[in-house]
Amino acid sequence: MEYQEPQFFAVMQYASRAAGDVIDMVSGNPDWEPPAALREGLREYADASPDEFQYPPSEGLRELREEIAARRNVDVSQVVVTNGAGEANYLGMASALDRDTGSGVVLVDPVYPYYPGKADMLGGEPELVPSRRDGSLDVEAMVGAIDDDTACVVLNTPNNPTGAVYDIDAVRRVIETAEEHDAVVVVDEVYDHFDFGGDFESALAIDSPHRIVTSAFSKSMAITGLRVGYAILPEALVGGAKTRHMLVNVATSRPAQAAVVHALQETEPEYYERTRRLLSERIDAFTDALDAAGAAYTTPEGSFYVLARFDGFPGTMENVQRLIDEAGVAGMPGETFGSAREDWIRFALVTPRATEGANRLAEYFE
Amino acid sequence: MEYQEPQFFAVMQYASRAAGDVIDMVSGNPDWEPPAALREGLREYADASPDEFQYPPSEGLRELREEIAARRNVDVSQVVVTNGAGEANYLGMASALDRDTGSGVVLVDPVYPYYPGKADMLGGEPELVPSRRDGSLDVEAMVGAIDDDTACVVLNTPNNPTGAVYDIDAVRRVIETAEEHDAVVVVDEVYDHFDFGGDFESALAIDSPHRIVTSAFSKSMAITGLRVGYAILPEALVGGAKTRHMLVNVATSRPAQAAVVHALQETEPEYYERTRRLLSERIDAFTDALDAAGAAYTTPEGSFYVLARFDGFPGTMENVQRLIDEAGVAGMPGETFGSAREDWIRFALVTPRATEGANRLAEYFE
Known part of the structure; x- marks a missing residue:
C-alpha cells in the first residue's frame, strides 16, 4: 500500500x-x-418524521436523482448520488478499472492530486500527459498516450488548477480514442457553474458507453462540507458502481441530500x-x-x-x-x-x- | 469484478x-x-456561518472525535469518523488487506452480507466459519481457520443476525491467534447499546496492535440515514485508513457530524x-x-x-x-x-x- x-x-x-x-x-x-433554500431544507429536515432519519435508497433519494436527471437530461437510472464529487470520481475510476481491460490511467498534468491517489489505491498505473502551455488539452499527446493497456482517462473541465475550459471537440476526440482502445473516460465537471466565458459544454453531449460524467453541488451551492455529488454512468457500468457504492458507504447522508433537493427546486x-x-x-x-x-x-x-x-x-x-x-x-x-x-x-x-x-x-x- | x-x-x-x-x-x-438534541443540533447547524458549510477535517470534526475518544477511552488520534459503520468496516478490512500479509478473510457464519461483499471487492478471499448452534463463537473452529494466509478476521458483537453477545475471552482468543499469524481482527460493535443481559464487553478492553473496533450512531440514536460512524485503529494502521478515507470520500457530511456532537453532549x-x-x-x-x-x-x-x-x-x-x-x-x-x-x-x-x-x-x- x-x-x-x-x-x-x-x-x-x-x-x-x-x-x-x-x-x-x-x-x-x-x-x-x-442558497437560502438550502438552509430551509435543513430546517425542514430537522422536523421530519423518524422514518426520514433512516437509510435513504443506496443510490440516493429518488427526488434528488430525478432533479439531477432532469437538469442533466439523462435517464434517472444512470444517476448515482455520491458522497461529493470525491466519491463520484472514485466510483467512476473504479468502474473503469473493474472492467479488467488494462491498468493504465491517463491523467492531465497539472493534475488534481486526488486522481493519481485514487488510481494508485485502485491498482491502476497513473500516467501524466502535460496540457498545453495555456492549460488546454494537448489532444495529440492524449491520443498518443491512450493504448490497449489504458483502462481509464480522467478529464477535469473547467479545470483545477489551470482554469482552462476544454474544447468539446477535444473531449470528443479523447472519448473516441478511448472507445477504440476499450477504455473509459471520466469527466469531472464539478466547476461547471463557474464558466466565465460561457464556452463550457458538458461531455454529456457526447453519447458514448465509454463516458462517465461526475459532478457535485459542493462548489455551485457553496457546500463542500455537505458531501452531495453524483456520477452519471452508461448503462453497462451503473450496476457495478451502485454495488461498490453500497459496499463502501451503504448510502450517503440524508439531511444533506434532502437539503439539496429543496435548494435545487427553489433556487433562482x-x-x-x-x-x-x-x-x-x-x-x-x-x-x-x-x-x-x-x-x-x-x-x-x-x-x-x-x-x-x-x-x-x-x-x-x-x-x-x-x-x-x-x-x-x-x-x-x-x-x-x-x-x-x-x-x-x-x-x-x-x-x-x-x-x-x-x-x-x-x-x-x- | x-x-x-x-x-x-x-x-x-x-x-x-x-x-x-x-x-x-x-x-x-x-x-x-x-434524541431531541439530535434534531436541535441539525437546527443549529442550519443557521451556522457559511464556513461551517465547508469541508470538515477529513478524519472528522475534532469535537466529535474527542467525544468518541472520551467515551471509548482511547486516544483521539486513533479515531477516524466515517460514513456510518459501513465505511468503518470497509476501512478496517482494507487496512488489514493492505498489509499484504495474506488474502484470507475469516468470517462467522451466519454472516452480515456486507462483510463477504467487501472482502471480495477488496481482493480478499472470504472463508465462513459456522458459529455454535446458539450463535456464540466456535472458538476452536475460528482458531483452526486462522492461518498465515489470513489477513483479516471480522467479528460482530452483539451479533446481527443471531443476537449473540460474544464472550470477551472468546474474542481475546481470536485476537491472540490473529496476532500469531500477523492478521488483523475487525470487531464491529454497532449494536453495543442493545445488550439486554448486560454481558457485552467491548474488544477495546483487549489491547492489541492487531485489533480494530468499528461502530456508529446509526442504531443507538435511530439515525441510520445520517451516516455517522467511526473506526478506532491501532497506531500503525490509522495513517493508511485516513489516506484511504480521504481518497474515497474526502470527508463525511458535516451537518450529520455536528448534530451527533450535540446529541452526544446533551442526551441522558x-x-x-x-x-x-x-x-x-x-x-x-x-x-x-x-x-x-x-x-x-x-x-x-x-x-x-x-x-x-x-x-x-x-x-x-x-x-x-x-x-x-x-x-x-x-x-x-x-x-x-x-x-x-x-x-x-x-x-x-x-x-x-x-x-x-x-x-x-x-x-x-x-
Whole structure:
C-alpha cells in the first residue's frame, strides 16, 4: 500500500497554526452564502418524521436523482448520488478499472492530486500527459498516450488548477480514442457553474458507453462540507458502481441530500449568476495586483483558481510555507499538482481578502 | 469484478411494491425518535456561518472525535469518523488487506452480507466459519481457520443476525491467534447499546496492535440515514485508513457530524435505556407469538433481530417473497446470511407492529 495522500489538509493545517494573520487561499472552499433554500431544507429536515432519519435508497433519494436527471437530461437510472464529487470520481475510476481491460490511467498534468491517489489505491498505473502551455488539452499527446493497456482517462473541465475550459471537440476526440482502445473516460465537471466565458459544454453531449460524467453541488451551492455529488454512468457500468457504492458507504447522508433537493427546486438562476460575477471581479482585481507584483499568472476561463509564478521562487512545499510565515498568504504548491507546473503556486479565490492577498504578495516580492 | 451485492434494499423494494399491507421487518431501521438534541443540533447547524458549510477535517470534526475518544477511552488520534459503520468496516478490512500479509478473510457464519461483499471487492478471499448452534463463537473452529494466509478476521458483537453477545475471552482468543499469524481482527460493535443481559464487553478492553473496533450512531440514536460512524485503529494502521478515507470520500457530511456532537453532549442515559426496554418488550411479545406459531427461534441477548424457522419453509428469497405477498410480513432470507442459517428467516423488531407481524405469521403457518 503506497497511495499518495493529497496535501490540501496538511497545508490548511500549517496555515492555521501560523503565528501571524494568514489569508487562506489553499482549498476550494467557497466563502459565500449557500442558497437560502438550502438552509430551509435543513430546517425542514430537522422536523421530519423518524422514518426520514433512516437509510435513504443506496443510490440516493429518488427526488434528488430525478432533479439531477432532469437538469442533466439523462435517464434517472444512470444517476448515482455520491458522497461529493470525491466519491463520484472514485466510483467512476473504479468502474473503469473493474472492467479488467488494462491498468493504465491517463491523467492531465497539472493534475488534481486526488486522481493519481485514487488510481494508485485502485491498482491502476497513473500516467501524466502535460496540457498545453495555456492549460488546454494537448489532444495529440492524449491520443498518443491512450493504448490497449489504458483502462481509464480522467478529464477535469473547467479545470483545477489551470482554469482552462476544454474544447468539446477535444473531449470528443479523447472519448473516441478511448472507445477504440476499450477504455473509459471520466469527466469531472464539478466547476461547471463557474464558466466565465460561457464556452463550457458538458461531455454529456457526447453519447458514448465509454463516458462517465461526475459532478457535485459542493462548489455551485457553496457546500463542500455537505458531501452531495453524483456520477452519471452508461448503462453497462451503473450496476457495478451502485454495488461498490453500497459496499463502501451503504448510502450517503440524508439531511444533506434532502437539503439539496429543496435548494435545487427553489433556487433562482440569479444565485449562480451572482457568484459568477463575484468571482469575475475577484479574478480581475487579483490578477491586476499580480501584474503589479511582476508575476506571471493564468487567467481562469472557468473554476476559481489562479496559478502564479514568481521569479526564483518555485512552487515547492517549502516556499509555500515561507509565504505563509513571511507574507501571510497561503496557496497550494504547484509541485503537488504533478510536474508540469512545479514553478507555480495555486491560489483559490474563495476569500473576500483575495485582493489583499495579492497586495501582500506584491509587497513581499517587490 | 464479481462482488456480492447485499440484498436488503432489494427485499425492501419488493415489500414496498406489494399489493397488500406489509409489516416491514427487513432492515435494521429503528422506528423510534432520535434524541431531541439530535434534531436541535441539525437546527443549529442550519443557521451556522457559511464556513461551517465547508469541508470538515477529513478524519472528522475534532469535537466529535474527542467525544468518541472520551467515551471509548482511547486516544483521539486513533479515531477516524466515517460514513456510518459501513465505511468503518470497509476501512478496517482494507487496512488489514493492505498489509499484504495474506488474502484470507475469516468470517462467522451466519454472516452480515456486507462483510463477504467487501472482502471480495477488496481482493480478499472470504472463508465462513459456522458459529455454535446458539450463535456464540466456535472458538476452536475460528482458531483452526486462522492461518498465515489470513489477513483479516471480522467479528460482530452483539451479533446481527443471531443476537449473540460474544464472550470477551472468546474474542481475546481470536485476537491472540490473529496476532500469531500477523492478521488483523475487525470487531464491529454497532449494536453495543442493545445488550439486554448486560454481558457485552467491548474488544477495546483487549489491547492489541492487531485489533480494530468499528461502530456508529446509526442504531443507538435511530439515525441510520445520517451516516455517522467511526473506526478506532491501532497506531500503525490509522495513517493508511485516513489516506484511504480521504481518497474515497474526502470527508463525511458535516451537518450529520455536528448534530451527533450535540446529541452526544446533551442526551441522558435514560434515552438509551428507554429503547432497550422497548426492544426487550417487543422481543418477549414477538417470541411468545412465535411459540404460538410453533416456530423455532432465537432469543437475542443483544441487537434487535430474531431468527425464526418454520417447518418445511426454508429461508429462501422465494419463500420470503411468498410471506410478503401471502402473509403481509417482510423478513430477510436466512440464505442471504451465508449457509449456516439457510432454513431461517430474520425479523428486525424495529416496528411497533412486530407483535402483529408474529400473529400474522402464526395465522399463516397454523
